[in-house]
Amino acid sequence: MAVSSQRAAAGTPGTAAKQRSAASHHGGRFTPYLFLAPYLVVFGIFVLAPAGYGLWISLHSWDYLLPGKPFVGLENYTELFSSVSRYGPDFWESMRATGTFTVTSVPLLVTIPLGVAVVLNQQFPGRALFRAVYFGPYVLGVAVIGVLWRFLLDPNVGVMNFYLGKLGLPDDIPWTTALPWGWVSLVGPTVWWTLGFNTVIYLAGLQDISREYYDAAKTDGANAWQSFRHVTLPGLRPVIVFVLTITVLGSGIMFGQSLLITQGAPSFETRSAIWFIADTGLRQFQMGDAAAMSYILSLFLIVIAIVIFKFLGRRVD
Amino acid sequence: MTKKRPTRRYDRREFLGLGAGLSATALLAACGGGGATNNPSVQNQSGGTFGTGDTYDGPKVELDFWNGFTGGDGPFMQKLIGDFQAENDNIAVKMNTVEWETYYQKVPAAVQVGKGPDIGIMHIDQLPTNAARNVIVPLDDLATALDLTKDDFSPEVWDAGIYNDARYGVPLDVHPLAFFYNKTTMEKGGLDPNKPPQTKDELTSALEQLKSQDIQGMWISPFLFTGGFMWMTVTWQNGGDLYNSDATSAAFNSEQGVSALEWLVSLSEDGYSPRNVAQDAENIAFMDGRNAFVWNGVWNINPYDDAENLDWGVARIPRIGQQDATWGGSHNFVIMNKPEQDTNKLEASKVFISWVSQHSADWAKAGQVPARQSVQESQAFKQLGPQSIVASQLPDVHFQPPVPGIGDAVPILEAAVGDAVLLKSSPEDALAKAEQQVNQLLEENAEKYGS
Numbered sequence A: 001m002a003v004s005s006q007r008a009a010a011g012t013p014g015t016a017a018k019q020r021s022a023a024s025h026h027g028g029r030f031t032p033y034l035f036l037a038p039y040l041v042v043f044g045i046f047v048l049a050p051a052g053y054g055l056w057i058s059l060h061s062w063d064y065l066l067p068g069k070p071f072v073g074l075e076n077y078t079e080l081f082s083s084v085s086r087y088g089p090d091f092w093e094s095m096r097a098t099g100t101f102t103v104t105s106v107p108l109l110v111t112i113p114l115g116v117a118v119v120l121n122q123q124f125p126g127r128a129l130f131r132a133v134y135f136g137p138y139v140l141g142v143a144v145i146g147v148l149w150r151f152l153l154d155p156n157v158g159v160m161n162f163y164l165g166k167l168g169l170p171d172d173i174p175w176t177t178a179l180p181w182g183w184v185s186l187v188g189p190t191v192w193w194t195l196g197f198n199t200v201i202y203l204a205g206l207q208d209i210s211r212e213y214y215d216a217a218k219t220d221g222a223n224a225w226q227s228f229r230h231v232t233l234p235g236l237r238p239v240i241v242f243v244l245t246i247t248v249l250g251s252g253i254m255f256g257q258s259l260l261i262t263q264g265a266p267s268f269e270t271r272s273a274i275w276f277i278a279d280t281g282l283r284q285f286q287m288g289d290a291a292a293m294s295y296i297l298s299l300f301l302i303v304i305a306i307v308i309f310k311f312l313g314r315r316v317d
Numbered sequence B: 001m002t003k004k005r006p007t008r009r010y011d012r013r014e015f016l017g018l019g020a021g022l023s024a025t026a027l028l029a030a031c032g033g034g035g036a037t038n039n040p041s042v043q044n045q046s047g048g049t050f051g052t053g054d055t056y057d058g059p060k061v062e063l064d065f066w067n068g069f070t071g072g073d074g075p076f077m078q079k080l081i082g083d084f085q086a087e088n089d090n091i092a093v094k095m096n097t098v099e100w101e102t103y104y105q106k107v108p109a110a111v112q113v114g115k116g117p118d119i120g121i122m123h124i125d126q127l128p129t130n131a132a133r134n135v136i137v138p139l140d141d142l143a144t145a146l147d148l149t150k151d152d153f154s155p156e157v158w159d160a161g162i163y164n165d166a167r168y169g170v171p172l173d174v175h176p177l178a179f180f181y182n183k184t185t186m187e188k189g190g191l192d193p194n195k196p197p198q199t200k201d202e203l204t205s206a207l208e209q210l211k212s213q214d215i216q217g218m219w220i221s222p223f224l225f226t227g228g229f230m231w232m233t234v235t236w237q238n239g240g241d242l243y244n245s246d247a248t249s250a251a252f253n254s255e256q257g258v259s260a261l262e263w264l265v266s267l268s269e270d271g272y273s274p275r276n277v278a279q280d281a282e283n284i285a286f287m288d289g290r291n292a293f294v295w296n297g298v299w300n301i302n303p304y305d306d307a308e309n310l311d312w313g314v315a316r317i318p319r320i321g322q323q324d325a326t327w328g329g330s331h332n333f334v335i336m337n338k339p340e341q342d343t344n345k346l347e348a349s350k351v352f353i354s355w356v357s358q359h360s361a362d363w364a365k366a367g368q369v370p371a372r373q374s375v376q377e378s379q380a381f382k383q384l385g386p387q388s389i390v391a392s393q394l395p396d397v398h399f400q401p402p403v404p405g406i407g408d409a410v411p412i413l414e415a416a417v418g419d420a421v422l423l424k425s426s427p428e429d430a431l432a433k434a435e436q437q438v439n440q441l442l443e444e445n446a447e448k449y450g451s
Helices: A002-010 A013-026 A031-057 A075-080 A088-120 A127-139 A142-153 A159-166 A181-207 A211-219 A224-252 A256-262 A273-283 A287-312 B005-032 B073-087 B100-112 B124-132 B140-145 B155-159 B183-188 B200-212 B224-237 B255-269 B281-287 B298-306 B343-358 B360-364 B385-391 B406-421 B427-449
Strands: B061-067 B091-097 B119-123 B173-182 B293-297 B312-315 B326-329 B331-335
Touching (some): A031 A287, A075 A088, A142 A181, A142 A256, A181 A256, A224 A287, B073 B091, B073 B343, B073 B360, B100 B124, B119 B124, B119 B343, B124 B331, B124 B406, B140 B343, B173 B385, B224 B255, B224 B406, B281 B298, B298 B312, B298 B385, B312 B385, B331 B343, B343 B360, B406 B427
C-alpha cells in the first residue's frame, strides 16, 4: 500500500493506475511462485522426492546393500494385513501402542496447557518465573527426559517407589514393566515435558484476543466462566485446532519415550509404531516392509488431520 | 550384544540422535548406487594377499579402527593400541568407538559410500550377515599368514566365522555367560559364601534357604539380558537346540525348550524372583545385595570389581539340565570392504590384528576370555582368577548359528521369554508363536541372502 500510494503521488493518477495494473499483469502471475520457489525446492528435495522414493521402495523387497531388490508389488502391504505374516501382528500391536498413547496423551496436552496458559495470562508477581518453569522441561532432549524418568520410575530400584514406600503407599508399582502403569509412565513424563510448548502457543493466542470482547462481556454481566466459554474459547478456536493437530501428529510419531522409559515392556506392548518401523528398516534392513508401514502410519495421520480440520477448523464468523 | 545392559541404554539414546542422520546416510547410500558393494569388481574381493612377516616396512599409514567398546573395555583396547604403536611407529591406529547397536547400522552405511574404516570388530553372529551384505571381506589369506589354525581355537568359535566356505573373522575373545554370586547376600541368607550352587538341586535348596530369610535369590528378567540368555542356556543344557542343524527352521519349540522356559517361570512363581523385573534391575539388585545370583556375561567382572561393598564370586553356570552348556558370544576382527583396497593398509592391518591377537591376554583384563588356546594357557591369563574360571566353560559355549540375518530372530525369542516370564502366555503358547515367526524369518532370510 505504501509503495503504491507513493507511486500514485509521483505521476498523474491516470498513469499510475495504468502502470500498476500493467505491473501486476506483467510480472504478477509468476511473482508468488518466485517467492515460493526457494521453499518449494527445499520441500521438493527433502520431502516430496524422499516420499516418492519411499513409495517406490515399499513396492520392493529392499535391502540397500544387497544387489537384488526384487519388485514385489503390493506384497509388503498385503502381508501387513495377514495375521500369520512376520510383521503384521507386531506392526499392528505397535500401531495400537501408538494409538493408545495418542488417545491418552492428546486430551491432557490440549486441556492442561490451556488452563496453565489462562492462569499465566493473568497479572501476578513472579509470572515470568512461572512461565519459564513451565516451559523449562521442553528445552531438554528426549534422551535426557527418557533416561531421567526411566531411573525415577524403575519399579525395583527407582526413587518413585522408594518415596511412595516412605509415605506408606505401595512401593512395588511396576511403573515401567506392566500395564496400565507403562502408559502412565509414558504419558505422564510426556505431558510434563511438552506441556510448556503448547502453553506458549495458547499464551500467544490469548494475547491476540482483543480486550474489548472481555469488556463487552463484562458489561453484559458475564461471569468469569461465561467469558471464558463465550469469549476465550471461540477466540482461541484456530489456535486450539492448531495445537490439537500438532499434538496428535507429535504423539503419532512418538518414539524416544517408549524406547527409553518402558523399553517396550511388557514384552513390546508399549513399542511405538515409529520404533517398530525404524527397527524393521534400519536394523533388520527390511526397508521395503518398513516403507510400507510408514505409508500406512502416514495415511492414518493424514486422515486424522483432515478430520480435525474438517470438523473443528471451520471458523464461525 | 556383549555389553552389559546399562551401556546398551546409551546405545539406544545415541541411536535416537543418529536416526535422522543415519536415514539420510542410508538414503544417500541407496541413491549413490556406485558404492563399494554394488561394484561387481570389488564384490568378491578378498582381503588381499599377505606377506608372512609380522612387521610392516611400507610407508607410514593410518588405520581407522571402529568398534563398540564403549564400556570399561574401551580403555583396555586403547592401551593395547598405544603399546602397539610404540612398537610400530609407521602404523597409526585411530580408534573410533560407537555403541554396538548404532555400530551395526553405521558401519554398513559408511562402507556403502566408501567411507568405512579399515578394521572393525564384529560379534560372531553378525559375521555372516555382514559377509552376505558385502560389508566385510574374506580373511583366509590373513588367517594363513597369521598361522591361525583350528587347533588354536575352540571349534565352535572357529567355525562360526566361516560363511560360504570363506573366513570372515579372526576371533579375539569369547564371552560366555557365567554364574555370579553375591557372598554377602549368601551369608546373610545362611549359605556358605564359598560354595556356589552348581546343580539344579543345590540351586533350588539355596534359593529355598534364601527365601526363608526373605531374600529373593535369583531375579528372572523378562528381557534378553538376562532372561533370554538363561532360557537359551537351559534349552541347550536339556539337550535341545534353537535351530535345526543348518538353521533353516526353528527347533526351540521342543520338549527341551518348553521345559527350560517352564523352569524360568517357576522360579518367579515359587517366589525366588520378584514379578515384573525391569531391565537391568536384577543386576543392580545383585550389586546392592538384594539379589544373590545372576547369570550374566563375563564382561561384568570389572564393573563388579569397581562396585563398592560388593563381595562377589564367579562360578560355572549351574547344570539345570542333563549336560553343561552356556550361551556365549565372541568378538572378531574384520576387514571392511572398500572400493579400492590399499595394499599397504591391508598389510598394516594384518600386522595390527596379529599383534593384538598375540597380546590378547592383556585384552582379557577387560573381562574377556581370549579366543586363542595358547593365550588361555599362558601364565599371564591364568593369573586373572575370575576370567580363568569362566574360561573353563569354553567347551560348553554355544553360539548362534552362522547364517545371515540370524540376529533378527533374537528379538522374537526375547518376546517369547518375556511373555512367559510375565505370565502373559504359557511357555508352550509363547514358543509356538515365536516358532511360527522365526520360521517365516528364516524362510525370508534364505530368499533374501540366498547364495
